Amino acid sequence: MTPDTCLAGLTLFVTGGSRGIGKAIALKAARDGANVIIAAKTAVPHPKLPGTIYTAAEEVEAAGGKALACVVDIRDEQQIEEAVQKAVDKFGGIDILVNNASAISLTGTLETPMKKVDLMLGINLRGTYLTSKLVIPHLLKSRSPHILNLSPPLNLNPVWFKNHTAYTMAKYGMSMCVLGMAEEFRGQIAVNALWPRTAIQTAAMDMLGGDGIGKQCRTADIMADAAYAILSRPKDYTGHFVVDEDILKEEGVQDFEQYAVQPGHPLLPDFFLDDAPETLVKKMEQHGNTSPWATPAFKPPSSSAAPPSSSGPIESTFDVIRAVINEDVVKTTQGVYQFDLSGEHGGMWFLDLKSGSGSAGQGEPPIKADVIMKLDSNDFTKMFAGKLKPTLAFMSGKLRIKGDMTLAIKLEKLMSRMNKAKL
Numbered sequence: 422m423t424p425d426t427c428l429a430g431l432t433l434f435v436t437g438g439s440r441g442i443g444k445a446i447a448l449k450a451a452r453d454g455a456n457v458i459i460a461a462k463t464a465v466p467h468p469k470l471p472g473t474i475y476t477a478a479e480e481v482e483a484a485g486g487k488a489l490a491c492v493v494d495i496r497d498e499q500q501i502e503e504a505v506q507k508a509v510d511k512f513g514g515i516d517i518l519v520n521n522a523s524a525i526s527l528t529g530t531l532e533t534p535m536k537k538v539d540l541m542l543g544i545n546l547r548g549t550y551l552t553s554k555l556v557i558p559h560l561l562k563s564r565s566p567h568i569l570n571l572s573p574p575l576n577l578n579p580v581w582f583k584n585h586t587a588y589t590m591a592k593y594g595m596s597m598c599v600l601g602m603a604e605e606f607r608g609q610i611a612v613n614a615l616w617p618r619t620a621i622q623t624a625a626m627d628m629l630g631g632d633g634i635g636k637q638c639r640t641a642d643i644m645a646d647a648a649y650a651i652l653s654r655p656k657d658y659t660g661h662f663v664v665d666e667d668i669l670k671e672e673g674v675q676d677f678e679q680y681a682v683q684p685g686h687p688l689l690p691d692f693f694l695d696d697a698p699e700t701l702v703k704k705m706e707q708h709g710n711t712s713p714w715a716t717p718a719f720k721p722p723s724s725s726a727a728p729p730s731s732s733g734p735i736e737s738t739f740d741v742i743r744a745v746i747n748e749d750v751v752k753t754t755q756g757v758y759q760f761d762l763s764g765e766h767g768g769m770w771f772l773d774l775k776s777g778s779g780s781a782g783q784g785e786p787p788i789k790a791d792v793i794m795k796l797d798s799n800d801f802t803k804m805f806a807g808k809l810k811p812t813l814a815f816m817s818g819k820l821r822i823k824g825d826m827t828l829a830i831k832l833e834k835l836m837s838r839m840n841k842a843k844l
Contacts, residue, residue, distance in 0.1 A: 451486025
C-alpha cells in the first residue's frame, strides 16, 4: 500500500455525511478506495440544503470507493445499532469513525428554548458518545482504528460561553469525549479532534450567513485533507486537538490560497481558537475585514449610553426605511421590530412591518414587538448601510435577539432594498 492510498480497503462510518465537511471527508477517503457508510438523516431532498444520503453515496462510488447509505438520527440508539450492523455485514468491520453530525443555535440562555438545548446536547454530546460506544467494539478489531470528532480545543475563555452557553457546552461535550476516550483506549484506538482555523463554506453556512459569506471562507477540502492526514497516522497519535492549518503545515503544505473560496480575500476566523481576542480583532481590521466575525463575541459592548436623539445617523437611517416600506414589504415580512440601541446614539426605535403599509420611528412600537434587537447604535447604522449582516452580527455577539430569529433574516431583504434605493 502506497502512502497515497493509505485508506484503501478501510471502512469509515461518517455521521452527518450527506453534505458539507462530512461528505468532503467521505469523498477524500473514497478516492483511496475506502468503504464509506454515509450515516445521516436526509433521505429526501431538503428544501434549502442540497444532497441526501443517497446522492452522497453515489458520489462516493463515483470517486472510487464503496458506499452504504443509512438513515440515522444519532439520537436514536436503535438506528445507530442497525447501521453499524449493516456496515459490518457488508464490509466485514469498521476501522474509522468520523463524528461529524452537529447542531447549532448561537443564542443566549434566555433566548434558547429547551427544545433546542436538548437537540444540541442530544446530537453533539450524547450522539457522539453513543455512536462511539456502539462502534468501538469493532474498532478494537481493526488494524487502523481511529475516532475523529469534528470539535474544537477546550478553550475555557468565558468569551466563548457568554453569548451561546448551550451550544458551547454541547460542542465541548464532543471534545470531552476525545479527552476521555483517548486516554481510556490509549494504545488501542487513536481518538482525536479536528477544527478549522477559519470559517468553512458549506450550504448551511451560506444559508446562515447570506450572500457574500462564501468569499470569506475556505472550502471543505482543507478539512478533508487535514482529516486524511490524521487518519493516515498510527494509532499512537491520539488525544490531539488538531487545527486544520497546523497539521497541513506539518505535512508540508505551504499554499493555503488553494483552499480559499476567493483567493486573497481576508478570511473569517472560526470560534474557540483565540488566545488574545483583541489582537485578532486588530489583525482583521488591518486587513480591511469589516465582517462582524472580525470582532467576535468577546468584544465588550459600549458602556456609555447617550440619551435618545431625534436627529443624526439613526434618524437618517429611519428616513430611508420609511421611504422603502410599503404594503408588499409588510405582506412578506409580518413582523414588528424593536431596536434597543446603546452607545453614542442610544435609544429605542421601532419598525412595524405587520400593519397597513408599515411604520417606523422612535420610541416603543405601537403593538407588541415580535423581535427585540439589542446592539450598539453604530452597528445599527452599519447594518442598514449593508456593511454588517444581521445574522453574522448575531453570530459574533454584536447583536442580541429576543424573539423570532427568522425575522432577522427577513430584515436583510429590507436592507438590500434600502441600499438599492440609495443608488
